Amino acid sequence: QVQLVESGGGLVQPGGSLKLSCAASGFTFSNYAMSWFRQGPGKERELVALIGSGGITDYADTGKGRFTISRDNDKNTVFLQMNSLKPEDTAVYYCKARVYGRDNYGQGTQVTVSS
Numbered sequence: 001q002v003q004l005v006e007s008g009g010g011l012v013q014p015g016g017s018l019k020l021s022c023a024a025s026g027f028t029f030s031n032y033a034m035s036w037f038r039q040g041p042g043k044e045r046e047l048v049a050l051i052g053s054g055g056i057t058d059y060a061d062t063g064k065g066r067f068t069i070s071r072d073n074d075k076n077t078v079f080l081q082m083n084s085l086k087p088e089d090t091a092v093y094y095c096k097a098r099v100y101g102r103d104n105y106g107q108g109t110q111v112t113v114s115s
Helices: none
Strands: 003-007 010-012 018-025 034-039 046-051 057-059 067-072 077-082 091-099 102-105 109-113
Touching: 003 091, 018 034, 018 091, 018 109, 034 067, 034 077, 046 067, 046 077, 057 067, 077 091
Parallel strands: 010 109
Antiparallel strands: 003 018, 018 077, 034 046, 034 091, 046 057, 067 077, 091 102, 091 109
16 A cells, blocks of 8 residues: 655754655655645645656745755655745645545654744
C-alpha cells in the first residue's frame, strides 16, 4: 500500500532554515506528482508546494521565494527546503500523493518557528 513518511521537522528560530523529507513507497514514485501541505494550530490544511512527475513546480503565495520543493526519483523521496522561516510557518507538514484517485498523506512532521 502507499506509504509516506515525513521527517526533518523541529524547532527553529525565526529566519532559520529546515529541510523536510518524505520517503514514499508502495507506488511508482516517478510517475506521480507530489505535494506538501501544512496545518497550523486552529487552521485548515493548506497546500504549500507541488512538483509534477516531470519536475515542474508550483508554490502557494505563502512560500514563494522562501520554499523549494524537489524530488529524487532514485530515492523515492520528495523534499521541501524552507528558508527565512517565520513564526506563522509553524505547523504540521504533510506530504501527499494522489495515487489511483485517492489522496494519501503521511503522518506529518512538526515545524515550530519560535525564539
